[in-house]
Amino acid sequence: MTKVAIVFHSATGTTKQLAAAVADGALSVAEVDVVNVEIVGADIVEGRFRNSSLIERLKDVDAMIFGSPTFMGCVSAQFKAFADATGDLWADKAWSNKVAGGFTIGSNMSGDQLNTIQYMQIFASQHGMLWASLDIPGNCDAEGRNRLGAQSGLIAHSRDGELHEIDLITANYLGRRIAQVAKIFAAANAPDSQPGLAAA
Numbered sequence: 001m002t003k004v005a006i007v008f009h010s011a012t013g014t015t016k017q018l019a020a021a022v023a024d025g026a027l028s029v030a031e032v033d034v035v036n037v038e039i040v041g042a043d044i045v046e047g048r049f050r051n052s053s054l055i056e057r058l059k060d061v062d063a064m065i066f067g068s069p070t071f072m073g074c075v076s077a078q079f080k081a082f083a084d085a086t087g088d089l090w091a092d093k094a095w096s097n098k099v100a101g102g103f104t105i106g107s108n109m110s111g112d113q114l115n116t117i118q119y120m121q122i123f124a125s126q127h128g129m130l131w132a133s134l135d136i137p138g139n140c141d142a143e144g145r146n147r148l149g150a151q152s153g154l155i156a157h158s159r160d161g162e163l164h165e166i167d168l169i170t171a172n173y174l175g176r177r178i179a180q181v182a183k184i185f186a187a188a189n190a191p192d193s194q195p196g197l198a199a200a
């Protein structure tokens, strides 16, 4: 079974709705299981993320899909506190070769959400993860998916807390795509696979 974790923070629930759609998409792939990992403010004590058991749950997953609202042009402080708490894993290359992807939402159509995705990409790269983009050409899709046109991940927009149906459909697609990519890389990472991905 390939395991895909949806790792997200949501203050008022819109990112959480996207996370549920991403999870549904991942679960639509055969032999894929989803691990829902919600980052909450109560896990942050004196500015540091202290929930080590949450991080432990990510040890055996094949892929992580990161989700955060865009706050002041980047991930939320809660998401960043979680990211900072993974520093020891960075040194051990514990997440190397896991697949990664990301999604975000903002209340503006172009509210600097791209910077949030780019931060997630860099975070994944710090861990030696393999970033999977969103392969839906914006404005060219028959169903209108990826309506805001970002290719590095899903950027969503809501002015009033109501999710746009197309953003939910795109989130579902992102989850499905990353689960499919994760299945391929999980097979390549298996100890008996040839040629496999060699450790540096």
Ligand SMILES: Cc1cc2nc3c(=O)[nH]c(=O)nc-3n(C[C@H](O)[C@H](O)[C@H](O)COP(=O)(O)O)c2cc1C
Binding pocket: 009, 010, 011, 012, 013, 014, 015, 016, 068, 069, 070, 071, 072, 073, 074, 105, 106, 107, 108, 109, 110, 111, 112, 113, 158
């Ligand atoms: C402190 C704060 C900063 C925000 N900064 C941005 C921003 O830079 N760009 C944007 O488009 N929306 C911004 N927003 C709006 C949120 O991203 C938006 O309401 C989002 O849907 C919240 O996600 P959540 O419901 O998962 O908490 C901000 C909201 C707050 C509270």
